[in-house]
Amino acid sequence: MDLGLKGKVAIVAASSKGLGKACAFGLAREGARVVICARNESDLQKARDEIENNINGEVFAVRADVTKSEDIKNLVKATVEKFGTVHILVTNAGGPPSGYFENFSDDDWLNAFNLNFMSAVRLIREALPYMKTQRWGRIINITSVTVRQPIDTLILSNSIRMSVVGLAKTLALQLAKYNILVNNVAPGYTLTDRVKYVIDQRARETGKTFDEIKSELAKDIPLGRLAEPEELANLVVFLASEKASYITGATIPVDGGWIKGVF
Ligand SMILES: NC(=O)c1ccc[n+]([C@@H]2O[C@H](COP(=O)([O-])OP(=O)(O)OC[C@H]3O[C@@H](n4cnc5c(N)ncnc54)[C@H](OP(=O)(O)O)[C@@H]3O)[C@@H](O)[C@H]2O)c1
Structure with missing residues (x-):
C-alpha cells in the first residue's frame, strides 16, 4: 500500500530514543522528510545517523527541550527553513515521575503539566499555521494507556495525559474544516x-x-x-498517511489487549 508519505515534512518530538525514534524511523522509511529532536546532542546525532544509514533520504536533527517554549519555536522555525513547511506533527516527551498523590508538590504537578501537556500545546501552536495554509495536516499525540485505564503508581501520567485527550478531541472538531486530523495513540508497556x-x-x-x-x-x-517500539510506530505512520483520511479525534491503544474496558 502506498501511504502517500513521500516528501511530506514530519516533526517527531522527543525522538533520539524509544517511541519517538521508532516513529521517526517509520516515517522516514516511507519517504517523509523527518525532523527529530531531543536534549542530548550526541544521542540525537547518533539517532539521525542510524536512521539515515537505513533509509534513502535525509533526517534533520534539531536539539530542543520540549519543556521550553523558545526551543519549540526554534524547532519549528528550523524545520520550515530547511523543508518549507510542516505536514505531520508527532508530539511526544519524556514521562513524568511515578508515585502516589502524597508524593507530589505543586511544582511536581506543574512540571508534569509543562512536560506532557504544554509541550503538545506549544508544538501544535507553532506548526498549525503551516497546516492551515496548505489545508493538510496530521497531528498525532503520543499519550499512554493510562488515559484509558489508570495505573496505580502513575498519578501524574493518569491525570495530565487526560488533558491531551481533551485538547485533541476539541482540536479535531475545530480543525476538520482545514483537513487537519488530530489523533492520540496510547502505548502500553513497550x-x-x-x-x-x-x-x-x-x-x-x-x-x-x-x-x-x-x-x-x-x-x-x-x-x-x-510491545516493540515499531509496533506503536506502525500505527503512527498510518495515522500520518493519506490512507487515514477519515480518522480524527480518536485515541487508539497499542497495548496487546491490556486495557480491560470495552470503550
Ligand atoms: N515505553 C512505554 O512503555 C510507554 C508506555 C506508555 C507511555 N509512554 C510514554 O511515551 C513517552 C516516550 O517514552 P519512551 O519509552 O520512548 O522513552 P525513552 O526511551 O526514554 O525516550 C525518550 C526520548 O525523549 C527524549 N526526551 C525526554 N525528555 C525530553 C525533553 N524534555 N525534550 C526533548 N526530548 C526529550 C529523550 O532524549 P533526551 O533525554 O536526550 O532529551 C529520548 O529521545 C513518555 O512520555 C512515556 O511516558 C511510554
Missing part, C-alpha cells in the same frame, strides 16, 4: 530504553533476572509480551 532501565532497576532491587521481571510485567497482557 520495550524502550526507559522501560529496559526500569526492568533493570527492579531486577537489581529484587535479585531477579531481567527476563523474570519482563515476564511479570507481561502477565496481565493478553498477547503475553511487551
